[in-house]
Amino acid sequence: MTALARSIGGHTDAFRHDFARREVELPGGALQWLQDRRRAAMTAFTAIGVPNRRVEAWKYTDLANLLEPDLLPITGSGDADERVSPLLDESNHLRLFNGFLSRCASDDAIDIVDLSALRGEVPDWLRENFGVLACGPDQPMGAASLALMRGGVAIRVRRDNSLALHFSNGASLRPCVSHCRVLLLVESGVSVRLLESHTGETSSGSLRNIGVELILNANSRLEHIRLQKDAADAVHVTSLGAMLRRDSQYRACYAALGARASRLDINIRLTGDRSEAALHHVAAVDTGIADITSVIDHASPNTRSRQLFKNVAGGHGRVVNQGRVIVREGSVKSDSHQLFKALLLSPRAEVDAKPELEIFADDVLCGHGTAIGALDEDALFYLRSRGIPEEEAKRLLIRAFLAEAVEGFGNEAIRDSLWQELEGALTKAAKASR
Amino acid sequence: MKLLEIDDLHVSVQGKEILKGITLSVPEGELHAIMGPNGSGKSTLSYTLAGREGYEVTRGQVLYRGDDLTALSPDRRAALGVFLALQYPVEIPGVVTLTFLKVALNAQRRARGEQEFDAVQVLRSVRQNAAALNIPEDMLKRPLNAGFSGGEKKRMEILQMALFEPRLAILDETDSGLDIDALRLVASGVNAQRAPDRGILVITHYQRLLDYIVPDRVHVLAGGRIVRSGGPDLALELEKSGYGAVVEVA
Ligand SMILES: Nc1ncnc2c1ncn2[C@@H]1O[C@H](COP(=O)(O)OP(=O)(O)O)[C@@H](O)[C@H]1O
Ligand SMILES: [Mg+2]
Numbered sequence: 298m299t300a301l302a303r304s305i306g307g308h309t310d311a312f313r314h315d316f317a318r319r320e321v322e323l324p325g326g327a328l329q330w331l332q333d334r335r336r337a338a339m340t341a342f343t344a345i346g347v348p349n350r351r352v353e354a355w356k357y358t359d360l361a362n363l364l365e366p367d368l369l370p371i372t373g374s375g376d377a378d379e380r381v382s383p384l385l386d387e388s389n390h391l392r393l394f395n396g397f398l399s400r401c402a403s404d405d406a407i408d409i410v411d412l413s414a415l416r417g418e419v420p421d422w423l424r425e426n427f428g429v430l431a432c433g434p435d436q437p438m439g440a441a442s443l444a445l446m447r448g449g450v451a452i453r454v455r456r457d458n459s460l461a462l463h464f465s466n467g468a469s470l471r472p473c474v475s476h477c478r479v480l481l482l483v484e485s486g487v488s489v490r491l492l493e494s495h496t497g498e499t500s501s502g503s504l505r506n507i508g509v510e511l512i513l514n515a516n517s518r519l520e521h522i523r524l525q526k527d528a529a530d531a532v533h534v535t536s537l538g539a540m541l542r543r544d545s546q547y548r549a550c551y552a553a554l555g556a557r558a559s560r561l562d563i564n565i566r567l568t569g570d571r572s573e574a575a576l577h578h579v580a581a582v583d584t585g586i587a588d589i590t591s592v593i594d595h596a597s598p599n600t601r602s603r604q605l606f607k608n609v610a611g612g613h614g615r616v617v618n619q620g621r622v623i624v625r626e627g628s629v630k631s632d633s634h635q636l637f638k639a640l641l642l643s644p645r646a647e648v649d650a651k652p653e654l655e656i657f658a659d660d661v662l663c664g665h666g667t668a669i670g671a672l673d674e675d676a677l678f679y680l681r682s683r684g685i686p687e688e689e690a691k692r693l694l695i696r697a698f699l700a701e702a703v704e705g706f707g708n709e710a711i712r713d714s715l716w717q718e719l720e721g722a723l724t725k726a727a728k729a730s731r
Numbered sequence: 732m733k734l735l736e737i738d739d740l741h742v743s744v745q746g747k748e749i750l751k752g753i754t755l756s757v758p759e760g761e762l763h764a765i766m767g768p769n770g771s772g773k774s775t776l777s778y779t780l781a782g783r784e785g786y787e788v789t790r791g792q793v794l795y796r797g798d799d800l801t802a803l804s805p806d807r808r809a810a811l812g813v814f815l816a817l818q819y820p821v822e823i824p825g826v827v828t829l830t831f832l833k834v835a836l837n838a839q840r841r842a843r844g845e846q847e848f849d850a851v852q853v854l855r856s857v858r859q860n861a862a863a864l865n866i867p868e869d870m871l872k873r874p875l876n877a878g879f880s881g882g883e884k885k886r887m888e889i890l891q892m893a894l895f896e897p898r899l900a901i902l903d904e905t906d907s908g909l910d911i912d913a914l915r916l917v918a919s920g921v922n923a924q925r926a927p928d929r930g931i932l933v934i935t936h937y938q939r940l941l942d943y944i945v946p947d948r949v950h951v952l953a954g955g956r957i958v959r960s961g962g963p964d965l966a967l968e969l970e971k972s973g974y975g976a977v978v979e980v981a
Contacts, residue, residue, distance in 0.1 A: 674784075679821040682781045683831075683891065684809035684839035693834065697825025697874075 309346035325415030396477030430538025439536025442508035500531035543569030582614035612729025643730035767952035810842035812898030918943030
């Protein structure tokens with residue numbers, strides 16, 4: 298598998314050359330500890346390369362063949378735009394343009410480090426926690442994002458807080474690639490809400506390659522609401538690694554609303570006793586691929602994970618849901634459940650769903666289910682017989698289908714803006730299905 | 732004026748003829764009962780009148796207030812005043828009952844060119860009607876029909892009928908599966924809806940309902956045809972001698 302992947306890989310070679318030529322020029326190139334982690338990441342990446350369908354975890358999303366042949370690495374932020382996050386909130390607002398931190402408004406309970414300007418003195422929390430997750434061979438694109446990182450942001454939150462992280466990119470004449478990293482460290486006992494949004498109105502087949510590290514210290518809480526909406530010809534890969542220490546809780550609601558291909562590649566380690574992760578995902582696509590692939594690693598007793606993925610695919614859109622749950626030896630009383638549901642609005646829409654369990658401990662509770670179908674004809678007739686026109690009745694049913702995954706996240710204003718984005722994508726999906 | 736005129740109606744489902752020439756008319760202000768054994772085509776008739784896809788009219792016609800009904804979409808029919816209470820109301824998880832009622836009511840009003848109701852007006856109207864049907868407020872906040880008992884679902888259908896104020900209401904076995912108290916409640920709900928400008932078609936398998944709702948006419952449906960029509964006494968005769976005898980005589 299590895300040899301084959303490598304022999305194909307024009308992009309893999311291009312990434313390697315980029316690294317070999319510019320290693321010392323990259324941000325923090327003079328920091329030995331960082332250089333060591335980057336080299337290890339490059340080795341991990343090279344073992345797999347830019348994955349194609351022969352790599353098992355990428356068999357439904359042939360990344361290597363979805364990319365434009367030549368991708369120019371983005372080395373500077375260019376002129377930042379002033380677009381704000383569509384998930385409006387009064388929180389601390391950070392913007393990343395082309396993968397570089399462009400604007401940053403925050404209070405004093407948050408420490409922020411611009412990763413494009415790493416040099417000299419680096420805070421201990423950064424050195425201890427950065428470049429540890431989302432950089433192994435199981436997340437090859439995450440490894441590339443660390444090795445080739447040009448920009449990004451590291452954040453430490455010390456008091457209960459809420460912050461927004463908005464990614465956008467500028468027009469380019471050629472297809473580009475940006476490698477960007479994010480670290481969020483939530484200190485013990487602290488509760489954080491993270492709003493992450495990606496909009497990309499402009500792309501000429503560019504690749505966004507983002508690596509995200511979330512570290513939840515003991516007793517902390519992180520609520521993560523993520524909106525990804527890229528241009529129809531863009532490719533977006535986010536590799537997310539999370540480490541959950543004792544009694545911490547991670548709750549996430551991810552929305553994937555379009556791209557030529559988007560992949561959210563998740564690896565969550567429940568390393569502390571009684572830590573919990575709940576991942577909700579909604580996808581609404583009319584074209585392209587929306588892929589969410591997760592690995593949840595129950596590495597401690599009494600840990601709990603929940604996954605609820607709800608997908609709506611119209612036109613010739615395709616959705617991919619893969620979830621692997623691992624329960625390590627000794628992780629007794631682990632409790633996990635994953636449920637993948639998809640609604641297909643068109644005969645050309647597709648879904649690939651693959652839940653997997655690897656259990657090495659006794660006394661555990663693990664369940665999974667998948668349900669794929671079209672809109673319920675009985676329900677549609679019922680609503681129409683009550684005077685609700687066909688299009689409106691469909692919208693009502695689709696919204697009802699997704700509601701469960703969105704309920705309970707954020708506040709009313711955040712949910713409203715999320716719904717507004719979802720309705721936009723659903724309207725496109727319904728139109729493309731006619 | 733005849734509210735509903737069905738003439739020689741033939742209907743096929745998936746290529747199989749189920750209704751084989753039904754002729755029936757309901758004038759304004761009257762309540763007619765259609766009785767018939769299981770599988771005789773009662774639900775097929777009601778779905779056809781409501782405009783469900785897949786119910787193909789192969790011969791005959793259906794006039795509603797003088798116009799051809801069969802060419803209209805289900806939502807258009809509803810806006811024009813046709814209401815069907817389903818034999819098996821559909822569960823719609825994720826859509827709150829009250830929200831549904833408001834959306835449906837306003838969709839009908841919009842289609843008729845009437846001013847939409849605001850949330851307060853809808854709520855007031857829903858509350859009034861719900862109280863009479865013994866529907867608790869809490870039920871209105873739950874997803875539509877999801878986890879409702881059989882009786883609750885049927886009462887919810889009658890609530891909708893009261894709210895939408897249709898000109899023609901078709902009640903498909905609204906009585907089946909109800910205990911005697913629920914039956915009384917539903918029957919008084921229906922009786923309250925009888926009006927000079929409204930026609931009601933009550934479809935039932937059992938005579939029992941007609942102890943509480945006295946019809947103007949009774950029709951017996953068997954094998955996709957109306958085999959007998961008569962006054963309220965026909966229902967009593969059916970109860971005594973059963974469908975077999977009536978169908979044979981025909
Ligand atoms: N969707 C369908 N496809 C094929 N046959 C059907 C369908 N629905 C009903 N039928 C048949 O049509 C006949 C009448 O059914 P129905 O109208 O439901 O009767 P009733 O409501 O009087 O019990 C039955 O023989 C039934 O099997
Ligand atoms: Mg029936």
